[in-house]
Amino acid sequence: xxxxxxxxxxxxxxxxxxxxxxxxxxxxxxxxxxxxxxxxxxxxxxxxxxxxxxxxxxxxxxxxxxxxxxxxxxxxxxxxxxxxxxxxxxxxxxxxxxxxxxxxxxxxxxxxxxxxx
Amino acid sequence: xxxxxxxxxxxxxxxxxxxxxxxxxxxxxxxxxxxxxxxxxxxxxxxxxxxxxxxxxxxxxxxxxxxxxxxxxxxxxxxxxxxxxxxxxxxxxxxxxxxxxxxxxxxxxxxxx
Numbered sequence: 001x002x003x004x005x006x007x008x009x010x011x012x013x014x015x016x017x018x019x020x021x022x023x024x025x026x027x028x029x030x031x032x033x034x035x036x037x038x039x040x041x042x043x044x045x046x047x048x049x050x051x052x053x054x055x056x057x058x059x060x061x062x063x064x065x066x067x068x069x070x071x072x073x074x075x076x077x078x079x080x081x082x083x084x085x086x087x088x089x090x091x092x093x094x095x096x097x098x099x100x101x102x103x104x105x106x107x108x109x110x111x112x113x114x115x116x117x
Numbered sequence: 118x119x120x121x122x123x124x125x126x127x128x129x130x131x132x133x134x135x136x137x138x139x140x141x142x143x144x145x146x147x148x149x150x151x152x153x154x155x156x157x158x159x160x161x162x163x164x165x166x167x168x169x170x171x172x173x174x175x176x177x178x179x180x181x182x183x184x185x186x187x188x189x190x191x192x193x194x195x196x197x198x199x200x201x202x203x204x205x206x207x208x209x210x211x212x213x214x215x216x217x218x219x220x221x222x223x224x225x226x227x228x229x230x
Contacts, residue, residue, distance in 0.1 A: 036221075043121065043210065043221035044161075089160065104151060105219065109160040 002027045006090050006108035013080055013115050021075040021111050023064075023090035031092040033057075033066055033073040034105070038087040047075075047088070051095075080115045087112050119145045119215035123222035130201055131230055138196045138225045140211030146191035147213035152184075155208040155224070167194040201229040 007022040025033065035047040035057070048057030053068035062077045073090060090108040120143040130136050140150055148169045153161040165186050166174040173186035183205075185197040194213075198205055206229045212221045 041223070043223040044212075045221070046218055104163050104166060105161075106163075107160045110158075112158075 002031070002092060002106045004090050004092055004106055004108035006088075006111050009110070010112035010114060013113070015082055015115055015117050016079045017115075019075070019077040019080045019084075019113070021088055021090075021113070023073045023075065023108055025071050025073065025090075025092050027071075027092055029094065030068070031094050033064070034091045034093065035062070035064055035073070035075050036089040036091060036107075038089065038110075040086070044089065080113075082115045082117055085113055085115045119143075119213075119218075119220045121211065121213050121220045121222040123209075123211055123225050125225060126223065127226045127228075129228045129230060132202055133200055135197055135199045136201055136227060138198075138209055138211075138227075140194045140196070140213070140222055142192045142213045142215070142220070145213075145215045147194075147215070148191060150188060150194040150211055150213045151219070152186060152194070152196050153210040153212065155210060161210060164196075198227065201227070203229045205229050 003026045005024050032051045034049045036044040037047045038044045048059040050057040050066035053066050056065045064073050064075045087110045089110045091105045093105045094103050122141045124139045150167040152164045154164050155161045163176050164179045167186045167188040169188045169191050175181045188194040208224050208226050210224045212219050
């Protein structure tokens, strides 16, 4: 079956530090890959996504590149801020036949990020 | 962006009682909604896929008679936890597909005493 594995947390960084959260996946076929973020007390929000190999998703200074050869989708940010403190989830899904939507998401276990001033 | 709401945000109930959780898409129609369960420090586990006007599709290991799902309209899905027990205590999250993206509700914290 499909699965997503994220690096163990929690991750604690100082403001302006470089962030990497590793994510690898196992899937039959070629899924689309996502990073979701869950801020305290809020629902999950889509942070970025990539739909095919070598695609780079980016948003709010975060980036992740779809690496088919290593089945990875690591999340990076060059300079984190206190406001980035949240839980980050890597996920995969397959598009429907028309490519207009997706089926169910398979999530990694989540990584708690805390950024100190 | 699209908004998905859940009600209530927190609920405490006694063992043996039933609890209903509502999930609404506020500014778009959702033919498909998903219900997840999240344990502390763990990932989201998909419980079931809720389809408007038809029966829900449950994931393996999820008791459909215990977790009743009704998707009565294009903007509302409900999850009823029947005869709740302390082990049902968890964080329940719903989501719905808007245009090309899945939007998540803020979650409902259920505590069964």
